[in-house]
Amino acid sequence: MKTRFFSCLKTLINTGGQSAASNSTKLLLICAISGTGGVAAYADSNSSAAPKKKQRVLVLGTGWAATSFLKDLDISTYDVQVVSPRNYFAFTPLLPSVTCGTVEARSVVEPVRNIVKKRNGEIKFWEAECLKIDHVNRKVFCRSNIDEDLPGDNSFSLNFDYLVIAVGAEVNTFNTQGVKEHCHFLKEVEDAQSIRRAVIDRFEKAVLPELTEEERKMILHFVIVGGGPTGIEFAAELHDFVHEDLVKIYPSVKDLVSITVIQSGDHILNTFDERISTFAEKKFKRDGIEVLTGHRVMGVTDRKLHMKAKATGEEISIPHGMIVWSTGVGTRPVIKEFMEQIGQGNRRVLAIDEWCRVRGLENIYAIGDCSTLCQKKIMEDITDIFREADTDNSGTLSMEEFEDVIEDVIIQYPQIELYLKSKMLNVSDLLKSMYNGKEEVDIDKFKLALSVVDEQTKSLPATAQVAAQQGAYLSNCFNRMEQCKKNPEGPRKFQSGGGRHEFRPFRYRHLGQFAPLGGEQAAAELPGDWVSMGRSTQWLWYSIYASKQVSWRTRLLVISDWCKRYIFGRDSSRI
Ligand code: FAD
Numbered sequence: 001m002k003t004r005f006f007s008c009l010k011t012l013i014n015t016g017g018q019s020a021a022s023n024s025t026k027l028l029l030i031c032a033i034s035g036t037g038g039v040a041a042y043a044d045s046n047s048s049a050a051p052k053k054k055q056r057v058l059v060l061g062t063g064w065a066a067t068s069f070l071k072d073l074d075i076s077t078y079d080v081q082v083v084s085p086r087n088y089f090a091f092t093p094l095l096p097s098v099t100c101g102t103v104e105a106r107s108v109v110e111p112v113r114n115i116v117k118k119r120n121g122e123i124k125f126w127e128a129e130c131l132k133i134d135h136v137n138r139k140v141f142c143r144s145n146i147d148e149d150l151p152g153d154n155s156f157s158l159n160f161d162y163l164v165i166a167v168g169a170e171v172n173t174f175n176t177q178g179v180k181e182h183c184h185f186l187k188e189v190e191d192a193q194s195i196r197r198a199v200i201d202r203f204e205k206a207v208l209p210e211l212t213e214e215e216r217k218m219i220l221h222f223v224i225v226g227g228g229p230t231g232i233e234f235a236a237e238l239h240d241f242v243h244e245d246l247v248k249i250y251p252s253v254k255d256l257v258s259i260t261v262i263q264s265g266d267h268i269l270n271t272f273d274e275r276i277s278t279f280a281e282k283k284f285k286r287d288g289i290e291v292l293t294g295h296r297v298m299g300v301t302d303r304k305l306h307m308k309a310k311a312t313g314e315e316i317s318i319p320h321g322m323i324v325w326s327t328g329v330g331t332r333p334v335i336k337e338f339m340e341q342i343g344q345g346n347r348r349v350l351a352i353d354e355w356c357r358v359r360g361l362e363n364i365y366a367i368g369d370c371s372t373l374c375q376k377k378i379m380e381d382i383t384d385i386f387r388e389a390d391t392d393n394s395g396t397l398s399m400e401e402f403e404d405v406i407e408d409v410i411i412q413y414p415q416i417e418l419y420l421k422s423k424m425l426n427v428s429d430l431l432k433s434m435y436n437g438k439e440e441v442d443i444d445k446f447k448l449a450l451s452v453v454d455e456q457t458k459s460l461p462a463t464a465q466v467a468a469q470q471g472a473y474l475s476n477c478f479n480r481m482e483q484c485k486k487n488p489e490g491p492r493k494f495q496s497g498g499g500r501h502e503f504r505p506f507r508y509r510h511l512g513q514f515a516p517l518g519g520e521q522a523a524a525e526l527p528g529d530w531v532s533m534g535r536s537t538q539w540l541w542y543s544i545y546a547s548k549q550v551s552w553r554t555r556l557l558v559i560s561d562w563c564k565r566y567i568f569g570r571d572s573s574r575i
């Protein structure tokens with residue numbers, strides 16, 4: 001058990017972490033490659049003597065996906081430009097800690113120009129928002145959000161050869177009435193800072209003279225809509241902040257504080273293992289945090305929240321002092337408009353293929369929360385696969401013919417592997433059941449054997465883990481673009497017929513997920529279906545989140561914030 005614990009810890013730290021130590025090693029390697037000419041650059045086709053022209057790579061965003069892409073990109077081959085309205089990278093998993101001052105806002109951000117500077121200024125950064133993507137003319141239109149009164153035009157356009165869209169997502173309010181006006185969100189660093197100020201405001205307001213007890217109770221009723229990891233972590237942080245720090249400085253109202261979590265599903269943390277949901281629900285019950293499952297919020301006003309019990313249809317209104325809305329992600333306007341342009345207008349998120357390319361477009365990639373990988377269904381391509389595999393055109397597949405393609409099929413349709421894993425089978429078991437003593441199988445038998453695997457197709461979650469892995473995958477593809485054009489290393493093409501794909505498709509590796517539950521307790525789902533809960537898991541959380549910081553500077557700041565909180569408690573000044 002102990003060995004397994006440490007091996008999981010090692011895997012998590014080694015694989016997912018963006019440690020500064022590994023950054024500097026990679027940087028040295030990149031410098032070495034750049035110094036020796038790196039990967040072959042794009043040559044002007046008109047003249048071999050003409051200077052080599054670098055391909056223009058334009059990156060939209062400075063979040064998880066974009067910085068992970070930029071971190072390892074070999075810029076000796078490309079002219080790289082970055083556009084984002086935020087001139088910093090934010091370590092979002094620590095935002096709930098920022099809401100209550102456990103960690104300071106500046107400890108979780110890294111200026112993007114530090115990342116740019118590391119590249120000797122060769123990556124250009126523009127602090128602006130991309131408003132429109134024109135994929136036909138390979139151009140984007142941007143507007144700077146810096147003071148309009150300063151001289152100069154705030155709008156500009158940029159051309160690209162390759163575009164990497166990594167603009168993330170925005171909060172999804174499901175068009176619920178009053179949410180935008182009366183709720184706090186927890187998506188950006190500014191949101192976390194404004195929640196921190198609002199919580200302290202509520203306490204200062206509640207202790208003012210001449211308020212009734214009812215009014216004080218209402219002011220101190222904190223409601224969290226959404227029982228996913230972010231909402232639950234915030235509820236736990238808030239509970240700790242109130243009970244460890246605020247009740248000591250506002251003793252007169254300590255019994256009037258209440259925290260309610262509203263969740264439309266039947267359980268909180270329902271993307272986690274059932275044991276974790278149950279553990280979290282029991283812990284919240286002990287802590288006095290009310291959890292209302294099976295309730296859908298219908299509307300919000302400045303004083304009340306209206307909801308409906310899904311089982312009974314009963315409508316309920318509760319008074320609140322503050323609401324934090326945390327119910328998943330929605331599409332940004334620039335992406336909506338782009339989706340309309342490219343015929344994806346009926347979709348919720350931008351569809352990409354297994355090479356992170358926007359479906360149907362050659363030079364435009366999308367990674368992170370703004371995109372979703374549409375896993376191809378094997379049954380849609382089954383005839384092409386069969387035709388490609390049947391090399392002797394006999395109309396049937398021999399076992400050798402099948403064995404020759406199965407590896408390429410599995411690479412492109414990972415649902416086969418998931419299916420086999422779920423049934424505890426391997427490829428030879430699949431072969432045995434398909435051939436069942438016979439020498440050849442026809443298309444019907446082939447279809448029948450694989451018809452069940454598509455049930456295993458899943459879309460990837462909108463997490464930093466997925467975004468960072470996609471960014472790293474894509475930079476690796478870009479770094480080897482020329483090499484792989486000449487020697488494709490991807491699987492055999494089935495639909496378009498003939499040849500191989502340039503690269504192996506993106507494959508997500510789930511490294512586990514955490515849910516901090518307050519009171520120095522956390523729950524975690526770790527690789528190998530291992531579930532861990534309690535104090536030791538909280539220490540594992542501390543070590544992993546410290547190791548995953550983007551720089552030594554932020555790592556030290558975060559650790560010192562944790563120590564400060566431990567010694568002095570959280571700061572309750574409203575600044
Ligand atoms: P983001 O990181 O959101 O970055 C988007 C970037 O695009 C930003 O720099 C933004 O400024 C920029 N941008 C926006 N609009 C434009 C535009 N029009 N033009 C140009 N640039 C633009 N995931 C985990 O795996 N583990 C966790 O513990 C975890 N905890 C979380 C806690 C909170 C509070 C939140 C909000 C999220 C958490 N997540 C976690 C999810 C994770 O943060 C996201 O999945 C991740 O940020 C997605 O990365 P991204 O690069 O797609 O988007």
Ligand code: MG
Pocket residue numbers: 389390391392393394395396397398401
């Ligand atoms: Mg044959």
